[in-house]
Amino acid sequence: MARFVRWYGSGPLHLLVLIASFALTGYAMVRLFAVQPWEVAIWFVGAAVLHDLILLPLYSLADLSALSVLRHRTSDGPTVPWINHLRVPAFLSGLLLLVWFPLVFRLAAPYPGDTGLSDSVYLGRWLAITGVLFAGSAVAFALRLRRIRRAGRHEDESRAATGRGTTP
Known part of the structure; x- marks a missing residue:
């Protein structure tokens, strides 16, 4: 093995x-x-071009911007890698927007007979889902930070109790 x-x-x-x-x-x-061989081939080529020439530079620039803005922040306590708590909800929100953008931006022909909904509800629902994704990620980040800080505080207390880690 x-x-x-x-x-x-x-x-x-x-x-x-x-x-x-x-x-x-x-x-x-x-x-x-x-x-549908031609439609599928055109879709695959279009998706590759759209991703490689437009989306990849855009989200790479957004990621580098987020990293550079918060990189120079000083912290006096234990730190938690935070960038994935920003990347994951942004990715999921962007993926939802990519799939549903004709409905979110009211570009599609309305079909309330199929869904029972008017086309005015999709933008608000996408924004609500995006808010829930970022809020959930923020809560997960806060819980993770709290757990790490609590573990660091217990370690400091045990060092103080044993006399290790103090300078004479």
């Missing part, structure tokens, strides 16, 4: 899940290309 992990870089379960995901992707592509 150790030889396999050294050779592959991870465990056999990882390899099994990777093979299963490639099989599922291959099955979906065969089914899609059988029905």
Whole structure:
């Protein structure tokens, strides 16, 4: 087993899940290309161009900006890596907007017969979901920071009680 992990870089379960995901992707592509080959090919090329030429530079710039703004902040206590608490809700909110932008920005032909909703509710709901995602991430960050600070305080108290860590 150790030889396999050294050779592959991870465990056999990882390899099994990777093979299963490639099989599922291959099955979906065969089914899609059988029905609408040109539309699917155009969609894949368009998605790759949109991601690589437009979205990747934009979210890389946003990530670098967030890192540079908060990098020079000094802290006197234990720190918690905070950037993923910002990245994850931003990614999920952006993904929801990317999928639903015609409805959020009222660019789609309204179809209240299909959904039972007017097209005026989607922007508010996307903003509410975005707010909940960021609020949940902030709560998770605060709980994580509290746990780390509490562990650091207990360590300081035990050092003070034993006399270690103090300068003469």
